[in-house]
Amino acid sequence: MKALLPYAALLAAALVLPFFANDYWAVIGARAAVYWILVAGLNLVVGYGGQLAIGWVALLTLGAYTASILVARFDLNPFIAYAAGGVVGALSGVIVGLPALRLRTFYFAMTTLGFATILTQVALSWQSVTGGGIGLPGPTLSPPFDSAWGLYFLALGLAAIVTWMTANIAASRFGRSLIAIRDAEVAAEASGISKARLLTIVFLFSGFTAGVAGGLFATLQSYITPDAFTFDLSVTFFIAILVGGRGSILGPLLGNILLTLLPEFAAPLVAWSTFLYAALLLAIVLLMPGGIAALLDFRNRKPLESHRSIVPQPDRLRALLDHGPVREDIVLRNVVLAFGGVRAIDGLDITIRAGQVHGLIGPNGSGKTTTLNVISGYYAPQEGEAFLGSRVLPHGAPQTRAALGIARTFQTPRVIGEASVLQNVMVGATVDGTASFMEAALTLPRYRSEERTLTDRAMQALSVVGLASLAAVRADRLQHSELRFVEIARALAGRPAFLLLDEPAAGLSTDEINRLGSLIKAIAAAGTGVLLVEHHADLIFDICDHVTVLNLGRELAAGTPADIRAHKEVVSAYLGA
Ligand code: ADP
Ligand code: MG
Numbered sequence: 001m002k003a004l005l006p007y008a009a010l011l012a013a014a015l016v017l018p019f020f021a022n023d024y025w026a027v028i029g030a031r032a033a034v035y036w037i038l039v040a041g042l043n044l045v046v047g048y049g050g051q052l053a054i055g056w057v058a059l060l061t062l063g064a065y066t067a068s069i070l071v072a073r074f075d076l077n078p079f080i081a082y083a084a085g086g087v088v089g090a091l092s093g094v095i096v097g098l099p100a101l102r103l104r105t106f107y108f109a110m111t112t113l114g115f116a117t118i119l120t121q122v123a124l125s126w127q128s129v130t131g132g133g134i135g136l137p138g139p140t141l142s143p144p145f146d147s148a149w150g151l152y153f154l155a156l157g158l159a160a161i162v163t164w165m166t167a168n169i170a171a172s173r174f175g176r177s178l179i180a181i182r183d184a185e186v187a188a189e190a191s192g193i194s195k196a197r198l199l200t201i202v203f204l205f206s207g208f209t210a211g212v213a214g215g216l217f218a219t220l221q222s223y224i225t226p227d228a229f230t231f232d233l234s235v236t237f238f239i240a241i242l243v244g245g246r247g248s249i250l251g252p253l254l255g256n257i258l259l260t261l262l263p264e265f266a267a268p269l270v271a272w273s274t275f276l277y278a279a280l281l282l283a284i285v286l287l288m289p290g291g292i293a294a295l296l297d298f299r300n301r302k303p304l305e306s307h308r309s310i311v312p313q314p315d316r317l318r319a320l321l322d323h324g325p326v327r328e329d330i331v332l333r334n335v336v337l338a339f340g341g342v343r344a345i346d347g348l349d350i351t352i353r354a355g356q357v358h359g360l361i362g363p364n365g366s367g368k369t370t371t372l373n374v375i376s377g378y379y380a381p382q383e384g385e386a387f388l389g390s391r392v393l394p395h396g397a398p399q400t401r402a403a404l405g406i407a408r409t410f411q412t413p414r415v416i417g418e419a420s421v422l423q424n425v426m427v428g429a430t431v432d433g434t435a436s437f438m439e440a441a442l443t444l445p446r447y448r449s450e451e452r453t454l455t456d457r458a459m460q461a462l463s464v465v466g467l468a469s470l471a472a473v474r475a476d477r478l479q480h481s482e483l484r485f486v487e488i489a490r491a492l493a494g495r496p497a498f499l500l501l502d503e504p505a506a507g508l509s510t511d512e513i514n515r516l517g518s519l520i521k522a523i524a525a526a527g528t529g530v531l532l533v534e535h536h537a538d539l540i541f542d543i544c545d546h547v548t549v550l551n552l553g554r555e556l557a558a559g560t561p562a563d564i565r566a567h568k569e570v571v572s573a574y575l576g577a
Contacts, residue, residue, distance in 0.1 A: 006250050006296075007163065010257075014156055018149050026148035030220055032260040033155035038213035039237050039256045040162045040249070041206030046238065047246040048175055049202060050182030051100045055112035057234035058096060058119045059089045059207050063214020064138070064224050065123060065130055071139040073129075078139035082215035086208040093207015094200055101196055116234060123226040135225030138218030155216055162209055165441040167249045169205075172440035172451065173426070173433040178202065179247055179416050180427045187414040187487075190376055191494065192402030192431040201437045232277075239277055243284055245291025247418050254292050300474045310485055312466040312515050314522030320460045321495050321526045328389030329353050330406070330498055330529065335374055336383035337553075344370040346553035347384070352498065357520060357530045359540040359561075362550030368533040369411055371550070372500050375531070376408045377401050402431040405497030409490075409504060411533075413483035417476030421467060421486055424475050425458040428490035432457075454493075461489040465519065480507045485516075492523070499523060500531045505539055517543045541565065 017029055038060055045053045063085035070081040099111045123130045130136065144150045169175050180188035181195050189195070218224045240259045244251030288294060330352040337345045345367045352358045360368050373379045375386050380395035387393065394400050401407075407428065415424050432454065435447035462468045465485040470478065475486065484504055491499055501520070505513045513536060521543045524530050534540050540547060541561040549557040549570050557567045564570055 010253070011160065018152075023148040026152040027220070028260065028264055030148070030152040030155045030216075032257050033152070033159040034213050034216045034220055035237065035240075035260055036159045036253060036256045037155070037162050037216065038210045039240050039252060040159070040166045041209030042237055043206075043241050043244075043249065043252045044166060044169060044175075044178060044202050045097070045206050047241045047244070047248065047252055048170060048178035048182065049199065050179075050246070051097070051199070052105050052109040052238075053097065053100075053112045054109045054238050055096070055114070055116035055234050056206075056210060056237055057229050057231070058112065058116035059092055059210035060214040060217055060233075061116070061119050061123065061226075061229040062092050063089045063211030064218040064221075064229070065214075066211065067215030068136050068138050068218045068224055069129060072136050078141055078215075078219070081139055082212050085215040086211040089211020089214065090204045090208040093203040093205075093210065097199060097203030097207070100199060113231075113234075116229075116231070120226045120229060123229075130226075133225060133227075135223055137223050138221055139215060140222070141219060151216075151220060155220075158212070158216070163249065163253065168443050169437070169441050170247075170249055172435075172447065173430055173454065174198065174201070174437055174440055176419070176423050176427050177430060179419055179423075182246075183416040183418065184414040186378070186398070187410065187490075188427065189398040190378075190401060190408050191427050191490065192399055193427075194399045205437070205441075235277060239281055242281065243291055245293030248291070248293030250296070251291050251293030299472070300477065304470075304473065304477060308470075308479075308482070310466045310482060310512060310515065312485070312519040313463055314519050316460060316464045317492075317522050317526045320457065320464060320492060321523070321528055327354060328497075330375060330531070331387040332371070332374070332384065333387065334384035335371075335381045335386065337370055337374060337379055337381050343553050345374065345381075348550075348553065348555060350548055350555075352529050352531050353546070354497065354529045355524055355527050356545040357524045357532055357543050359544035359547040360531060360533045360550065361535070361537065361540055361547065362556070366550040367553040368550060369502055370553075372408065372502050372531065372533060375401075376406060376500060402494050402496075405495075406500065407491035407494050407496035407498070408500035409484070409487040409502055411502040411506070413480070413487050415475045415483055415486055415490075417474070419475060420472055421475050421478065422455070422458055422462065422471040424486055425461050425471075425489045425493050426454055428461070428493035429454045429457050431494050457495075458489070458493050461493040464492060465489045466515075481509070481512055484508065488519070496528055498529045498531070500533075502533045503535060504532070505534055505536045513539055 017025060042053060042056050045051050066088045067081040067085040070076040070084055071078055096112055096115045100108045103111060124132055145154045177188060177193045177198050180193060221228055236259050240255040241252045244255030284291060332348055332350045335345050335348045348371065360371060362368055370379065374381050377393060377396060377398040377400060385392050388404055433450060435450050439447040459468060459471065462471055465488050467482060467485055467489060505516055508516060517539050520530055520532060544561055547561055547564045548555055549564060557564055557570045
């Protein structure tokens, strides 16, 4: 509820504006609202998804021309024309956006800019349709929207709806998935998030809002020419989000208002605007990297208790992992994987049994992590196959593993630092999300009940690992050992049939290692098979049912802990006793 206060205050201020201000301010206000309709959608791409879509003005251009042409040349109803502009924007959003799947950061930014430049050139040259450099009139509305304040309230209403929808999306599994691919892409894929699918939906949505904003923009301008859609405008949208702070709705909203109003209060500075924006950007990056949102984040400035201990509660596992008995094993058959000349795995056979703890030990570089990466689909084996039961695990498709019931943690914890611990763990439950993007955007009942289920499950997973009290804390404030348990909680939240742990005890105290050991044993007892890659021989011998010792990518020994302890080569080469 408290989170709604700033929005209510902004809305109230917007509603009383007509009582204090003249028509000139109606135009400024409408402009801020129209820009926000675009920026709100773009915020999901840039602020949440971390994609540098810097040329988003292209979609404003497309929406503006689509709506204007449909009204001027075909006499269409302006509202239908706005919607058509939205549809064109949505489709183009996907076309402009999809290179993001292949191109990294700056290269992607350049393609979006290139698209914007091409569009302006097309609008200039295609005179018979666009009016070329002379332009064409924007859609005109009938009463009550034909006055300055009429248009203001129309834009304000739509802006409010878009704000509500994007806030809903941000709070849903789609918002969590977006920041997950932004900050921890590999972990996101391991949790079953398909980057391609997610970005396609988000580009559709934010293309749509940009297209609708374009139509309204044309009405607001009353006449459009290609030079209304400048590079500066595109950069302003982008900077509004950076000023506001990524991963926030309120911050960019304030940033957008600020950047729309700034030229009004500082008219003489307009000639300097490019320089000013550059300076502003530099100041933000250097002085407040979290933007306005970080300044307003009071809750995460409260100090945390300094002596925190992690006390897992394995007895709560059964309620969480309520899957029936797992009968299939994970089987690697003659797997070979070489990096250049290095044979990281060199003909490996392993069977990880359901409901057992399988230890994988060996010196550094012996291929333990690589084995785990083959099972989790991050690497494709060059020879041999990995199976789940009788099914071959698909190659190079890590996002398929969560749905197959295979979860993992990482040798270096990969968490979303800017998200809360609870949100991080909820990412692990993504596979169980079935509500659609629109159901989330409109908070329909099915989405809401599903979200409650996912929240409950994530809280259960957190209490299992003993971190429930830190659920609301930003993950980047946690200690290293806590992050290891957060990763386990995230993996458990998907209720996996198999859990792959890559050196979970590294950096833990002796007490913590003991508790981790009991937790792992309990996880296996609850029916989830565990592959445990570890350096701590004691932990391995304590809790494993079966151990494989690797050396140079090959099996040096395999058997029960007792067999391994008695194995001469292992003892002399590796255990050193
Ligand atoms: P472990 O986890 O047992 O310490 P790894 O599986 O990480 O070992 O590595 C096994 C071997 O493969 C090492 O020689 C390592 O240098 C090499 N290796 C692992 N990943 C890569 C990679 N992405 N590119 C090149 N070589 C790699
Ligand atoms: Mg390793």
